[in-house]
Amino acid sequence: MEENNTAGNFIEKIIEKDIANNKNNSEVVTRFPPEPNGYLHIGHAKSICLNFGLAEKYNGTCHLRFDDTNPAKEEIEYIKSIKEDVKWLGFDWGKHEYYASDYFDKLYEIAVKIIKEGNAYVDSLSPEEIREYRGTLTSPGKNSPDRERSIEDNLDLFEKMKNGDFEDGKYLLRAKIDMASPNLNMRDPALYRIKRMTHHRTGDKWCIYPMYDFTHPLSDAFESVTHSVCTLEFEDHRPLYNWSVNESGVEAKPKQIEFARLNINYTIMSKRKLLELVEKEIVSGWDDPRMPTISGIRRRGYTPESIRDFASRIGVAKSNSTVDFALLEHCLREDLNKKAKRVMAVLDPLKVVITNYPLEKTEMMEADNNPEDESMGKREIPFSREIFIEKEDFMENPPKKYFRLSPGKEIRLKHAYYVTCTDVIKDPDSGEIIEVHCTYDPASKGGWTDDGRKVKGTSHWVSAKHAFNADIRLYSNLFESENPEEATGNFLDDLASDSLEVISECQLEPSLKEAEPGESFQFLRKGYFCVDTVDSKPGAPVFNRTVSMRDTWAKLQRDAAKAQKIKDNSVKGDTRKGNS
Numbered sequence: 001m002e003e004n005n006t007a008g009n010f011i012e013k014i015i016e017k018d019i020a021n022n023k024n025n026s027e028v029v030t031r032f033p034p035e036p037n038g039y040l041h042i043g044h045a046k047s048i049c050l051n052f053g054l055a056e057k058y059n060g061t062c063h064l065r066f067d068d069t070n071p072a073k074e075e076i077e078y079i080k081s082i083k084e085d086v087k088w089l090g091f092d093w094g095k096h097e098y099y100a101s102d103y104f105d106k107l108y109e110i111a112v113k114i115i116k117e118g119n120a121y122v123d124s125l126s127p128e129e130i131r132e133y134r135g136t137l138t139s140p141g142k143n144s145p146d147r148e149r150s151i152e153d154n155l156d157l158f159e160k161m162k163n164g165d166f167e168d169g170k171y172l173l174r175a176k177i178d179m180a181s182p183n184l185n186m187r188d189p190a191l192y193r194i195k196r197m198t199h200h201r202t203g204d205k206w207c208i209y210p211m212y213d214f215t216h217p218l219s220d221a222f223e224s225v226t227h228s229v230c231t232l233e234f235e236d237h238r239p240l241y242n243w244s245v246n247e248s249g250v251e252a253k254p255k256q257i258e259f260a261r262l263n264i265n266y267t268i269m270s271k272r273k274l275l276e277l278v279e280k281e282i283v284s285g286w287d288d289p290r291m292p293t294i295s296g297i298r299r300r301g302y303t304p305e306s307i308r309d310f311a312s313r314i315g316v317a318k319s320n321s322t323v324d325f326a327l328l329e330h331c332l333r334e335d336l337n338k339k340a341k342r343v344m345a346v347l348d349p350l351k352v353v354i355t356n357y358p359l360e361k362t363e364m365m366e367a368d369n370n371p372e373d374e375s376m377g378k379r380e381i382p383f384s385r386e387i388f389i390e391k392e393d394f395m396e397n398p399p400k401k402y403f404r405l406s407p408g409k410e411i412r413l414k415h416a417y418y419v420t421c422t423d424v425i426k427d428p429d430s431g432e433i434i435e436v437h438c439t440y441d442p443a444s445k446g447g448w449t450d451d452g453r454k455v456k457g458t459s460h461w462v463s464a465k466h467a468f469n470a471d472i473r474l475y476s477n478l479f480e481s482e483n484p485e486e487a488t489g490n491f492l493d494d495l496a497s498d499s500l501e502v503i504s505e506c507q508l509e510p511s512l513k514e515a516e517p518g519e520s521f522q523f524l525r526k527g528y529f530c531v532d533t534v535d536s537k538p539g540a541p542v543f544n545r546t547v548s549m550r551d552t553w554a555k556l557q558r559d560a561a562k563a564q565k566i567k568d569n570s571v572k573g574d575t576r577k578g579n580s
């Protein structure tokens, strides 16, 4: 849907040119650099697929680097989950697991070198003054009075900053670039700040921490990253990225390339906001199946293949856009359609008694596990005199063209028999239908007859005495609006009230009782469901609905194709008219 997703996107073109010019000895090294301050979301998946995908394509390597420069926010739990998610998506960083905090010593030395060369200074302006001195997009900034401090004094103060001689925020190490630069990022940006906080890896060793814009490019350079792919908001930081790399004296010269971040409608994609949903207990955790986190969609039943397929279909582009959630669901259905066993579960049961079927008899009916793939084998489903079908598959007074069960009508029970409705039993007080009576045709075993007789409706069913009951969770969008942030100004005001519905009347075919946590199924006609990995117990699965059967994306594509055809035909028609 976006530019160049098969013929080589613009990043691949840059890389191929670099390889052709033997730049970096034609090697390709990329990295995925998460800040461990939350769980990864689908947006990160795009970046992971891109960076690891480029490394795979060009026989290179992709590093996993934790950008843990901000001691306030990092947590071990996040690191663990990030590794698990990247692996689950199917990527392997091998021995290339790095932490920006491992570079703190080197970064400090480089800062000292830059001071010695007269290109950084220690500033005592307050944050308010710094803001005031910075200028605006339309007016230049002005130099800090400390800008011309001597190199000796700068070195001395910077060392004292490191030694803890000053309180937090008292001084800042700033790059000496250009206070009149049209790019605000180049107006003497901060390189180091004083901040007394315990870091999860370096403990209390440091009370000064390097800024992201200094740490990130140098981490790339230390690791000899060749192509540093990041999202568009860093475009204006690129001159500073290059400044840091050049000043550092490190030989490697990574190239920063920006691409558009992924946005999806009806969802939010910011760790900070996702954290708010978790902390306010609006969801059950980072892995709540409604969350756009990788752990959430995994628990919901998404497959890594479907996410990689999605990432390749959306491609990479240079301008921001919002992708339709229906495309992600479409990729998922395509994958599950091939992989998921097709089973029968009745979500809203209505009892059907087959009055001419022997009282105690049980027959085993053979069913394909997936007609798309014979290698998935067959299984047997018990059939008996009393079964359940969906309430919606029966109507006492049906409209025309209703092909499901109704009085006097014959339908097929999938994999079983033809049955004809003979009676409707109602509660004498409420009038509610409590049971439907049918007769079956013993000559229709397996769901067909050789007399060529046709029935239009087919229902799924379960045998009442063999079925078991389980909780099923149906999910819908967490938010009401396509753009939850813009709709109300606060995404929390856009929360949908009904994003989780638990139904507990369901009756499931017995084979599902032993389903493994994480296993996916297609419940015939009802959608794809997977066994919840958190709340299921052995022999007592709880199911999450992953996605319904209705593929709105495929329908949109079909409608668009149809509209195009009509347009083409009418153009042809016009031409003919013009010619006559």
Ligand code: ATP
Pocket (backbone or CB within 6 Å): 032, 033, 034, 035, 036, 042, 043, 044, 046, 047, 229, 230, 231, 260, 261, 262, 263, 269, 270, 271, 272
């Ligand atoms: P968030 O705003 O959700 O916290 P972030 O960009 O701060 O995201 P990082 O941990 O810094 O999160 O991101 C790691 C990598 O993932 C970065 O290279 C970033 O560019 C990329 N990334 C983050 N969000 C998206 C997105 N929506 N689409 C594509 N790439 C993304």
Ligand code: MG
Pocket (backbone or CB within 6 Å): 035
């Ligand atoms: Mg970030």
